Amino acid sequence: xxxxxxxxxxxxxxxxxxxxxxxxxxxxxxxxxxxxxxxxxxxxxxxxxxxxxxxxxxxxxxxxxxxxxxxxxxxxxxxxxxxxxxxxxxxxxxxxxxxxxxxxxxxxxxxxxxxxxxxxxxx
Numbered sequence: 298x299x300x301x302x303x304x305x306x307x308x309x310x311x312x313x314x315x316x317x318x319x320x321x322x323x324x325x326x327x328x329x330x331x332x333x334x335x336x337x338x339x340x341x342x343x344x345x346x347x348x349x350x351x352x353x354x355x356x357x358x359x360x361x362x363x364x365x366x367x368x369x370x371x372x373x374x375x376x377x378x379x380x381x382x383x384x385x386x387x388x389x390x391x392x393x394x395x396x397x398x399x400x401x402x403x404x405x406x407x408x409x410x411x412x413x414x415x416x417x418x419x420x
Contacts, residue, residue, distance in 0.1 A: 299323050299409040301393045306414030309383055313418075317378040319393030319411060327371040330400040332356075332407065333378050335389035335416075345391070346378060347400035356400055360386075383418045390415050 305317040319331070332347035346367040347356045355367055364383075369376040376393065391414050394407035401407070 299326075299329065299395050301395060301409055301411035303391065303393045303411045303414040306391060306416045308417045308419065311383060311385055311418055311420050313383050314379070314381045315383065315416060317380065317391055317393075317414060317416075319376045319378075321374045321376075321395065323374075326374040329395040329397060329409075331367075331369060331376040332394045332396075332400060333367065333376075334392045334394060334404055334407075335387075336392070336413075337386075337389040340389075342392075342404050343389075344402045344404070347402065348376065349400050354400060356402055358402075380416070383416075385418045385420045388416060388418050 300322040302320050309315050333345040334342050335345050336342045344358045348367045352369050364381050366379040393411040395409040396407045
C-alpha cells in the first residue's frame with residue numbers, strides 16, 4: 298500500500314510560481330512511476346505530468362508544456378511539480394498519483410491517489 302500526501306498548493310497571482318510536493322510512504326517509492334493530475338470545478342480530470350521511476354522519462358499535458366517541470370528525489374520519497382508562469386486556467390485541485398510500471402497519461406492507469414492540494418491563480 299502506498300500513501301501519497303501532497304503539499305505546496307495555495308493562492309498565487311497570474312505569472313507567479315508554485316512548487317507542489319508529494320511525499321510517499323513505504324520503502325519501494327523508487328519502483329513507482331509518479332504523476333500529477335488536476336481537476337477544476339465543473340471540469341473533467343486532466344493529465345498534467347508523469348515521470349518514470351528513474352526520472353529519465355517525463356510526459357506533460359499540452360496545456361502545461363514549457364511551464365511545468367516534474368522531478369523526483371527517490372532518496373526522499375518525494376516527487377515535485379514546479380509550476381511557472383501560472384495562469385488563471387491552472388486553478389484546480391492537483392492530485393499526486395503512483396503506479397507500478399511505466400508512466401502513463403490515463404487516470405485509470407494509476408493505482409494510488411493522494412487527497413489533492415488546491416491551487417488558485419488569481420488574475
